[in-house]
Amino acid sequence: MNILVTGSSGWLGQNLVLRLKEGGHQVIGLDPVPGPHTDIVGSVADRAVVRAAIRDNAIRGIVHAGALHKPQLATHDSAQFISVNVQGTMILLEEASAPGSTVERFVFTSTTSLMISRQIGAAHRRGLHRAFWIDEEMAPLEPRNIYGVSKLAAEHLCRMVHDASGLPIVVLRTARFFPEEDDMARDIIQSDANIKANEFLFRRLTVDDAARAHIVALERAPQIGFDTFIISALTPFSPDDCEQLVEYAPMVVHRYFPRYREIYARRGWTMFDCIDRVYDSTKAMRRLGFVCSTDFGDILAQMDRDDGYLDVPVSRVPWAS
Ligand SMILES: NC(=O)c1ccc[n+]([C@@H]2O[C@H](COP(=O)([O-])OP(=O)(O)OC[C@H]3O[C@@H](n4cnc5c(N)ncnc54)[C@H](O)[C@@H]3O)[C@@H](O)[C@H]2O)c1
Structure with missing residues (x-):
């Protein structure tokens, strides 16, 4: 395609x-910054560039990941922004979606960040009683900065164009x-790799999984029509854990991963005391048929196997590359 x-x-x-290229697709890359996979150096905000990119290449699928x-x-x-x-x-x-366009599917890269209001973002400093359980039903959405506001506006444009034209998005x-x-991690005591590993419990995924999710979304778009999905490594937690997650998260993690303390201790790693939010990606599993291939359990297993690579630079740590 x-x-x-x-x-x-x-x-x-x-x-x-x-x-996508490995999967046999013909890909045209568009970005204002040159790069090895960029064929058109230009902006999505330039209509002539966008029109030519779509028409000259008989584009059938679009992944819109470019953004500030x-x-x-x-x-x-x-x-x-x-x-x-x-x-x-x-x-x-x-x-x-213009008449005569060959485009038949569209995937928009949005962000979980647009679901974080100022109140949620600062909740851990204000005596939170339970972690926020965040799924696609959460409302109202009150993004805390122009990044979130612009992404939420773009999501609405996607829905509006789908409603008007039927383009699967x-x-x-x-x-x-x-x-x-x-x-924002200045006041966190853990190392960068330790922080990232912890985050796989509730708010992170590998870039490989992010890319795979986009490919699955492209494939499934015509059957789906229009929908919105949270994409994050599958959390082991449930809404019932939310109170304990803010009281003392290590206890909850230990319940699901009894050996985590021992495996972490070998590297001098620790868990966050408080986990203030959990992204629930089960809708993507149910309706999109997508699950991240790397979750916290995989990382623990990997750490357990590869004992002794304490000083591996973070760029080479598999889940950060
Ligand atoms: N990195 C994350 O953790 C994360 C989390 C959630 C969502 N996202 C979203 O994922 C997407 C990709 O993020 P990334 O981490 O690869 O960021 P990145 O900055 O590495 O890539 C974004 C690319 O968009 C390009 N871009 C900027 N202005 C553009 C324009 N006018 N037209 C076309 N392209 C333009 C940039 O030059 C850059 O190459 C973004 O939409 C971002 O909002 C990223």
Whole structure:
């Protein structure tokens, strides 16, 4: 299939293009930044570029992963977020659904971050009684920054264009898969690799799984029509755990993984005392047929097998690469 991938020079985009090509697809990458998988150096906010990209290449599927996102909050203003994430998405959707367009499926990379309000984000500092159990039904959505607001607006544009044109569109609210250190982790005592491993319990996935989710969504879009899915490693927790997760999370983790303390101790790793939110990705499992291939249990098993690689740089730690 001829597929247009926006954001093809990015972390997810490069991984995704590679996988799509391995799967036998013809892929056209579009990104303002040149890269090994970028064929068109340009912006989704430029209608002429988008129109030519779709028409000249008889594009049948689009994965829209290109965006300004969290790291750019420090360097770009709100108008730029609106221009790229909202206006750019609208242009792409309009061109994809225009009369004569060959596009028959569309996948939009959204973010779990848009479900985090200012209140949820700061809850752990305010005597939270139970962790937030976050699924696709959560409402109202009150994103705390322009990144979340622009992504939520883009999600609405996806729904609106699907309603008007019937173009199959799948929205993936993806949890974190970035390899960099979290700039919000300053007050966390654990090392970066330790933090990332912990996060697989409730809010992280590998970039490989993120790419695979997009491929499954592309395949399934015509049967699905329109829907929104949280994509994150499957959590072992249930809503019944939410009180204990904020009281003392290590106890809950120990219940599900009795050997975790011993395996962690070999590296001097520890669990977070408090887990304040859990992303529930079971809808993706049920309706999209997608489950992340790496979860916390896999990481523990891997750590158990590969005992002694305490000093492996995080870029080489499998779940961060
Ligand atoms: N990294 C994460 O943990 C994470 C979590 C949730 C959602 N996401 C989403 O996943 C997608 C990819 O993120 P990533 O981590 O690979 O980020 P990235 O910054 O590595 O890649 C994003 C790419 O989008 C490109 N881009 C920027 N402006 C563009 C424009 N006007 N037109 C086309 N492309 C443009 C950038 O040049 C970059 O190559 C983004 O939509 C992001 O919001 C990322």
